[in-house]
Every structure is written in structure tokens, then in C-alpha cells.
Amino acid sequence: MKNLNTYFKSAFTVDNVIFGFDESDLKILLIKRQEEPYNNHWGLPGYFVLPDEDLNTAARRVLKQLAGIDNVFLEQVKSFGAVDRHPVGRVITVAYYSLVKIADFNPTPDNDVAKEVRWFSVSDISALDLAFDHEEMINVCFQTLKRQVRIRPVGFELLPPKFTLTELQHLYEAILETDLDKRNFRKKILSMNLLIDLEEMQEGVAHRPAKLYKFDSDKYEEFLQDGFSFEVKESKRKEPKPSLSN
Amino acid sequence: MKNLNTYFKSAFTVDNVIFGFDESDLKILLIKRQEEPYNNHWGLPGYFVLPDEDLNTAARRVLKQLAGIDNVFLEQVKSFGAVDRHPVGRVITVAYYSLVKIADFNPTPDNDVAKEVRWFSVSDISALDLAFDHEEMINVCFQTLKRQVRIRPVGFELLPPKFTLTELQHLYEAILETDLDKRNFRKKILSMNLLIDLEEMQEGVAHRPAKLYKFDSDKYEEFLQDGFSFEVKESKRKEPKPSLSN
DNA sequence: GCCACCTAGTGTACAAAATACACTAAATGA
DNA sequence: TCATTTAGTGTATTTTGTACACTAGGTGGC
CATH class of the missing domain: 1.10.10.10 (Winged helix-like DNA-binding domain superfamily/Winged helix DNA-binding domain)
Structure with missing residues (x-):
């Protein structure tokens, strides 16, 4: 076993994938970064977790500070910890996903981390070249939303x-x-x-x-x-199910 | 914004909730710790993630080292990061869950972290006073397994x-x-x-x-x-569903 | 060898839920 | 008033879920 000090040299962040819905369009809130790394890139509103702060608390604080959003549904989805995902050092991030009513907030960057905050249609995001592994995080959260929509009245x-x-x-x-x-x-x-x-x-x-x-x-x-089931089926007849054997 | 150094003082671990099944009994593999903190307590096989190691890699390595188990289904479930969850410092842990065939392995502690490795019936675990927040982690993973059993052929x-x-x-x-x-x-x-x-x-x-x-x-x-649906219903008639409104 | 014991294996009728599908109703604005 | 647009509705059929009880085929004891 190594000296414990070897291990206490990393940091963690939280990143929020915030979904909104507007005129038939599913959207995600992104910020334009104004600090390195990835200065000027669009990315998820996220930041370091303070040394004495719980993960959930951090996610809510960051969401409030970076986008002015609070009191919303927010749930942990997954952690991302590839060794080289952050150029500054070893940083694991915990992804949260959130569902908000777009009209309830007027997101403005009230902090010097972001120079702009904007809703993007989910379909436009892949063209943006997001910071870090944020695109992957969005994909995972979108899958989560797709799953959740069937079991919770989103x-x-x-x-x-x-x-x-x-x-x-x-x-x-x-x-x-x-x-x-x-x-x-x-x-x-x-x-x-x-x-x-x-x-x-x-x-x-x-x-x-x-x-x-x-x-x-x-x-x-x-x-x-x-935990009721909220299944909603599509309108086209589905593939014939794996056929009965007997 | 604080100096970045403030943040790079934490560590992370992985913990594995390993399910096995044996004669009608669902079991979880625990180790008896032989180091502080929680020396002599039963707990999940988990350890620090190395500075240059991915999370998934770490989970597999730890599982192999602490319990001699490899090549199994292993999936990330959730991260736990309460401020005071680890007495030594700020340590976030990432919980993984794993499904193994009990007969395939003969778990022996081949490492000086554990003095004993044993399968426990899920129903016996609440009596054990586990290390850290491991009991909570087990509960969350058990819920995950319950959900997964319906959508994946476990x-x-x-x-x-x-x-x-x-x-x-x-x-x-x-x-x-x-x-x-x-x-x-x-x-x-x-x-x-x-x-x-x-x-x-x-x-x-x-x-x-x-x-x-x-x-x-x-x-x-x-x-x-x-992503087929593997629903299996119970045998007792269920509560009448929320009745149709019209 | 037969009987007691134990678990394996099977089918059907009924209820509930999912699905396919097309026309009328109510408003606006030109 | 009529062209346009979206709202709103019902039924027949298929598929899936559910309740339920007896016979079949082994073992081991006597």
C-alpha cells in the first residue's frame, strides 16, 4: 500500500446537463467559457466542488451561480473519470441532469466563468465542439432522460x-x-x-x-x-416481437 | 475564483457491490478490513483509484486484487461524496455493481487490505455494521439490480x-x-x-x-x-391500476 | 415392488392493455 | 363564406397478462 498522500492530489467537479422544452424542441443549456482550459468553447455549466461541500449541494450551487437556476429537479447520473479528461490535472466529474421550465428563468452569466449562456436544440449540439468530454456526458444524460420519461412524469x-x-x-x-x-x-x-x-x-x-x-x-x-409505469408506445406497429417458441 | 490548488487535495475510491446467487439466496461479497479506518469491520471491496488510472480500470483491478474476481459484468452505479464520509480526508467513492457466478471463483484475500472475504446473504447484511457508507451503497445497488432485472437478462x-x-x-x-x-x-x-x-x-x-x-x-x-423489455410480473393480483377516467 | 414423497411440467379461460385507424368540430383570417 | 389549421373523439382487433390445479417422473424407504 502506498503512502496515502499519493492519492490526495485530485479534484472533482460537477457538471449539469439541463434540459428544457420549447415549442416542440428539446434544448440544453450551455455556457460559453471564459477561462482556460477550453476558453471560448461552449460547455456544460459545471465547476469544482468545494472541499467542504456535498456533491448535490455543489451541483445546485453551481447551477445557481453559473446560470441563475435554482429549485429544480436535479439528479446524479454518472461520473466521468478518464485519466486525461482534464488538462490541468486529475479531475473526476459527476454529471447531473436537470429538467427546467424554460420560461421560469432568464439565464444570465452572473459570474466571471461564463461569458454567455444559451439554450441549444439537442440536435444542434454535435456541431459545437464542446469542452472536455461534455458531449459524451450529454449523450449519456439524454439516454437517461429517455429512460426516465417512461417511468416518471417528466x-x-x-x-x-x-x-x-x-x-x-x-x-x-x-x-x-x-x-x-x-x-x-x-x-x-x-x-x-x-x-x-x-x-x-x-x-x-x-x-x-x-x-x-x-x-x-x-x-x-x-x-x-x-414507481408507476408511464409507458407510452409509438404509433408505428413495432417489429414483430421475438416470436413465441411454443 | 480560488486558486486551483485549493481543489487538488482530494482522493477517490471505487467500491464494488458484487452480487452472486446460490441456492435461492442472493448474496453479496464482503471483505473484513484489516486497516484503519474501520479496521475489523466488514465492508465492500474497494480501494483508492491510482493517479493514472481510469475509473472502470480501477474497479476491475480492485476487484481482482481484493477478491480474485475478474472478467465479470461490472457497471458504474453512482458516486457518493458526503463531506464526512471518510475520516481521513475528502474522498469521493464511485460505486460499481457486478454480477458473478459464485462457483466460478474462490474468493481469497490475496492482499493485505482484507483479512477475510465472504459471501453474505442480502438479508443478513443490515446486522453487520458495515464500514463507511457501504450499507447505503448496497441499498442503492440492490435497487439498481431490481430495475435492471426487468430490462436485461441477468x-x-x-x-x-x-x-x-x-x-x-x-x-x-x-x-x-x-x-x-x-x-x-x-x-x-x-x-x-x-x-x-x-x-x-x-x-x-x-x-x-x-x-x-x-x-x-x-x-x-x-x-x-x-433494449428489449424483460418484464416478469408477480403472481398475486396487483392493486387495481389507477382507474380510467373516461 | 410398491408406496410415499417430492419437484417438474403443462393449458385454458378471462381480463386488461396496446394498437390501428378517419372523420367532425371550432377557431382564424383572407 | 370559405379555406386553412389544429382539436378532439371511438371502436374493433390483437397482444399480453393473469389466475388457477392436476398429472408426470424421478428417489428412497420399507
């Missing part, structure tokens, strides 16, 4: 308080990257009793206005506990 | 090459902590075409011998890719 976190069923469907389509059947989707969603019909109509649209709904927080809590 | 990793359907069912029952209906379980499992009937019989049992099966690795690979 709309709660990503949609404004009042929304239409079509908006909710678009959200699912954006996350799952597939088309859903309108009637089946509605049947399924309504059958969960998770939505409250506000008996209000959409306004200012040049077509038949849709009914507005909100989520029923009590039901939501119940369902979170029970 | 029997592959935990059962010997030849097994009976009853053994497979017992495995699922142990992981899910529930009873399953024999006929429905068999119907479901066989319908996936994941098993190959070896046309051999169990031997040396004092009752009607069961047929032996093995897993079909080709099908397994396919299914891993497609």
Missing part, C-alpha cells in the same frame, strides 16, 4: 403550469425521438388521472383552441412513490 | 452455464423479493427464445429431475442492443 418539470395535450405529446415525441398516435396518447395519459382539466382554452391561436390542463401534484407524488 | 451473469427453469425462477424471486407464478413465468421466459433446451436432465436429485437449459448468447446480444 412533463411536470418541463412544461409550463398550463399546457395542452398536444404540447405534452410533442414533448414526449421530442424526448423519445419518435411519432406518437394522437388518440392512443391521449387515452393513455388521461387514463392515469394525472391531469386536471382547467376548463380554460388556449388563446391567440389561428385555429381551434385547445383545452388547457395542469398536472395534479397530489397524484404525482403518489405515483412517484409507487 | 440470469446470464448469475447462474451457472446449465440451469433449470426453477432455478431461474428462484433467482428472479430473490431479486424481486416476490413470488412468481410458475406457469406464467415459464411461458414468458420461453416465449423470448433466450433459452436453449440442452436435452439433458438434472442429476442426483431425489425427485423428478428437471430439464437443463443454457442461455443463447446470440439472442442475448441482440436483445441487449434492442
